[in-house]
Amino acid sequence: MDSAPPSYKGRRHPVEVIAHCVWLYFRFPLSFREVEELILGRGVLVSHETVHRWCARLGQAYAGALRRRQPRPGDERHLGEVFMKIDGEQRSTCGGPSTPTAMSLDFLVQSRRDTAAARHFFRRLLKKTHALPRVVVTDELRSYGAAHREVMPSVEHRSHKGLNNRAENSHQPTRRRERAMKGFRSTGGAQRFLAAFSGISPHYRSRHHLMTAPGYRAGMTLRFAIWGQATGAAGA
Structure with missing residues (x-):
């Protein structure tokens, strides 16, 4: 597993500043x-154009x-x-978590909701996770069933609106x-933003209402430490 942080060669600002700006943009609804x-x-x-470039180039990394x-x-998916x-038109975005507290495994922006679009998403998800799930839970859109039979027929498919509240809540x-x-x-802009947003923002979302104050602070301290390792700011 390659866990090395991205390269900052040629950047004149400290790593801590770059990582903090990217964190602010994807963690909070800020321009x-x-x-x-x-x-x-x-x-x-730091100019807002520079912040834009940092988010575009480093967010997904x-x-x-x-x-x-x-x-x-x-x-279970x-x-x-x-x-x-997107550009004044409604587009469909597929995604969803594997557990209630997990980040979405992937996001894919598509212009259609047909079998080809669902098949593309299933294959992309399998390529990213390198493993077949035991169960796939979707809503009642028929194209999911058709794509499932083509791409992963051995996997159990549950199709029911009420069962898929986890995915709906994650959106x-x-x-x-x-x-x-x-x-x-x-x-393209939506795809790039969602690929970064779906990985960064959930990292800091905890089930605060189920935790004690000391437990919440300890958990957030660990999440910030992992962020420092991922961005390289911890060793700067």
Whole structure:
């Protein structure tokens, strides 16, 4: 497993500043200009264009490093769709977690909801996880059933709206972020953002209401330590 942080060769800002800006943007509903203002308040001069470049070039690398440090995904996949506005048009985005607290294994923005689109997503998911799940849970969209029979016929498929609340709930932060951003300008931009957002934001989301205050603080301290390792800021 390659766990080395990304290269910062040629960057004139410290690793800690770069990683902090990327964390602010993907963790909270902030614009690039708002991140610029927050960093300026700490005495660091960084333009919003630079923050944009850092997020575009390093966001997916950070998310991938965090995913590689996650426990092995469970054998149950909950997959669902969320509709997002991209360049003024509604597009379908597939994704979903394997456990209630896990980050989404993948996100795929597509213009269709047919069998070919579902088949593409299933094959992409298998390639990324390198393992067949025991159970796949989806909503009642028929194209999921057809794609399942083609790609993974030996895997149990459960199709019911009520069973897939886990996937639906995992999309809520994405919906809130889309509203804050007032949609996306392009399919490629949406795909790049979601690939990073689905790996970084859930890393800091814990089930706070089920934890004691000391337990929550200890858990968050560990998550920040993992972030430092993934970005290289811990050894800077």
